[in-house]
Amino acid sequence: MAQPHPRPARTPESRTARWLRGSATDRLRYADMSRRFRSAPWFGAAIGGTKVLASFWYGPWLLVLLVLAAVTMRTAVARSPRSRNPEAVGATAFAALQLNLAVSVALTGGAGSALLPLMTVPVFSQAVCLRPPVFRAGVVGSALLASAAVLAAEALPAAPAVPPAVHLAAFLALLGCLSLAASFLAAADLHARDEAVADPMTGLLNRLSLSARFAEAQRETTRIGVVMCDVDHFKRVNDTYGHDRGDRVLIELAARLRDNLRATDVAYRVGGEEFVLLLPGRDAEAAMRVAERVRRAVAAEPLAGLPVTVSAGVVAAAADDEPLGDLLRRADAALYAAKAAGRDRVLPAA
Numbered sequence: 001m002a003q004p005h006p007r008p009a010r011t012p013e014s015r016t017a018r019w020l021r022g023s024a025t026d027r028l029r030y031a032d033m034s035r036r037f038r039s040a041p042w043f044g045a046a047i048g049g050t051k052v053l054a055s056f057w058y059g060p061w062l063l064v065l066l067v068l069a070a071v072t073m074r075t076a077v078a079r080s081p082r083s084r085n086p087e088a089v090g091a092t093a094f095a096a097l098q099l100n101l102a103v104s105v106a107l108t109g110g111a112g113s114a115l116l117p118l119m120t121v122p123v124f125s126q127a128v129c130l131r132p133p134v135f136r137a138g139v140v141g142s143a144l145l146a147s148a149a150v151l152a153a154e155a156l157p158a159a160p161a162v163p164p165a166v167h168l169a170a171f172l173a174l175l176g177c178l179s180l181a182a183s184f185l186a187a188a189d190l191h192a193r194d195e196a197v198a199d200p201m202t203g204l205l206n207r208l209s210l211s212a213r214f215a216e217a218q219r220e221t222t223r224i225g226v227v228m229c230d231v232d233h234f235k236r237v238n239d240t241y242g243h244d245r246g247d248r249v250l251i252e253l254a255a256r257l258r259d260n261l262r263a264t265d266v267a268y269r270v271g272g273e274e275f276v277l278l279l280p281g282r283d284a285e286a287a288m289r290v291a292e293r294v295r296r297a298v299a300a301e302p303l304a305g306l307p308v309t310v311s312a313g314v315v316a317a318a319a320d321d322e323p324l325g326d327l328l329r330r331a332d333a334a335l336y337a338a339k340a341a342g343r344d345r346v347l348p349a350a
Contacts, residue, residue: 110153
């Protein structure tokens with residue numbers, strides 16, 4: 001019987017590779033940002049357009065550097081998805097592009113070059129994509145390259161003067177690149193926040209954000225009402241019609257909750273079929289009215305084609321009287337009392 005070939009031992013990663021890769025969170029962030037950058041070629045177009053315009057005064061050799069930069073980016077984009085360490089590919093590409101820009105700056109006047117401001121673009125791109133220690137190293141390296149470019153320009157023949165249009169083009173390219181990178185960062189931040197505080201199925205906020213909003217409500221109002229409700233016989237819905245139908249019931253229930261709350265009231269999904277309504281400024285009587293309105297709205301029309309009812313427990317207190325945990329426990333006890341009393345009803349906390 002043929003013996004299986006032993007697998008070759010995996011080459012241990014170098015310290016530099018581990019430094020570039022970082023943690024699993026760092027890698028996920030890099031992968032997300034890399035996808036965003038690959039889908040937007042405006043960075044290369046902005047810098048490339050400025051170089052093309054400047055080449056009319058500085059000479060066609062600037063176009064050679066532009067071609068080298070394009071090849072660098074194309075190679076990085078092609079190699080990165082297949083690489084075991086895409087962060088190393090990205091960092092190498094950033095360094096090569098920064099060196100390319102430094103040579104361009106040295107040959108176009110150094111400190112007076114219209115291209116000097118564009119050396120900030122790779123730096124800002126590293127801030128968006130790479131982990132902070134790598135970014136800081138990139139800042140130091142970029143500062144050294146820019147300094148070397150300015151010093152080297154002093155030993156070269158004076159570069160020809162260029163019209164203000166070239167400087168304006170460089171400024172617009174810089175503004176466009178930084179704005180686009182900032183929009184990527186903001187979009188990723190908002191996406192991460194949404195994932196952290198929102199229930200992906202219903203779109204309602206989740207338990208993680210409930211405590212923070214309760215603390216805000218304590219500062220903004222004198223009374224707070226809390227309603228805890230859930231779907232009656234929800235397990236029967238899942239067992240009879242399947243979990244997909246059950247999910248549709250919850251999605252439509254979430255929409256009905258939103259339709260029956262005012263702007264300052266907030267609905268949260270805190271469990272499978274359990275929901276909490278946070279009602280700033282509502283006393284016990286007003287909170288009961290809200291819960292009863294929600295109960296009637298749910299019972300009035302089917303959810304996902306099924307007749308569904310909810311039970312609810314209601315509690316209210318002075319804003320600084322009870323912690324959130326105590327209010328939730330009292331509302332939960334009232335909810336179970338409502339279920340024990342026959343379901344499809346609202347009861348106040350004892």
